[in-house]
Amino acid sequence: MIVASQVTKTYGDTLVVDDVTLTIPAHGITAIIGPNGAGKSTVLSIAARLLAADKGTVTVDGMDVTKTPSDKLARHLAILRQDNHLSARLTVYDLVTFGRYPYSKGRPTLEDKGHVDRAIEYLGLTELSGRYLDELSGGQRQRAFVAMVLCQDTDYVLLDEPLNNLDMKHARSMMQLLRRATRELGKTVVLVLHDINFAAWYADTVIAMRDGKLVAGGSVDQIITPDVLRQIYDMEIAVHELAGNRICLFYE
Incomplete structure (x- = not known):
């Protein structure tokens, strides 16, 4: 599991992650949701050691990410950032090979x-x-980047807004693929999502953040509720059951 304890991060005078303590279970899909500026991507980057926390610790299966040698950590945890653009002209095969x-x-x-x-x-x-x-x-390009991350053959796969720039059909295909990876390959997938319906439909665990703070964490049934969503987004969101899953609709 991934455990963050009292993690804090500031940029200048701006507090972007405020004393966050949370646990991400091993196996399955964990979705981190919340409005813009909630601190979601920052928490993910700190967990992957792309950013240093000002305070607090993050461990992955007991390994402190700040103290574990890079080559060892890279065999346990892989991350795909939101800004995954490359200037070099690479083939799909070349890109995926980087994962090794x-x-x-x-x-x-x-x-x-x-x-x-x-x-x-x-x-x-x-x-x-x-x-x-x-x-x-x-x-297709997004699938190539995900293939690179899976090729790294880690237990934990962290994805920062992997549905960005994907239409509804391709976003659904991506989430189906990630669900397959948790079941068939035993991966633990942690991803930042803006679409709460994809979180409600595909995630096993949901972590909700707002203004740099942890609002709530738990199962879909616990988090995808009108009361919790109102705390996160400051708006009215109705939750309905469909085919055994929850779907969310905002209303005026």
Whole structure:
């Protein structure tokens, strides 16, 4: 599990994460939701050691992320940031191969190549493996980046707004794929989401934040309720049951 304890982060005079303590269980999908400026992406980046907290600790299966050697941590936790644009012209295969760097150090073995091929196949990118990223659609390119992260073969996969720039069909396909990865590959997926309906439909655990603070955390049934959503978004949101899942509709 991932455990954050009293995590605080400021930028200048702005407090963006305010004494956050939370636990993310192993296995399944955990969605972090909340309005813009809630501190969601900052918490995710601190957990992945992309940002240093001003105060507090984060551990991954007991390993302090600030003290664990980078190559060891990279075999347990992978992250895909929101700004995943590359200036270099790479093929899908080249990009996915980067996911093996913690193991290969830039010199892929046959075992590494096997991981690359499986990740590309798992994301349905086999026919596109030789294509350049700038020749792909937004949905195809996002799948290539997710394939790179899965190729890293870590227990924990952290994704910062992976549905950005995806239409409804491709967003649904992405969430279905991530759910499959938790069930078939035993991954723990933690992702920042703005669409609370995708969180309600696909997540096992939901963490809600607002103004840098933790508002609530728990199961979908516990968090996706009108009362909790009102605390998070400061608006009225109706919650209905559909096919055994919850769907959210805002109203004036």
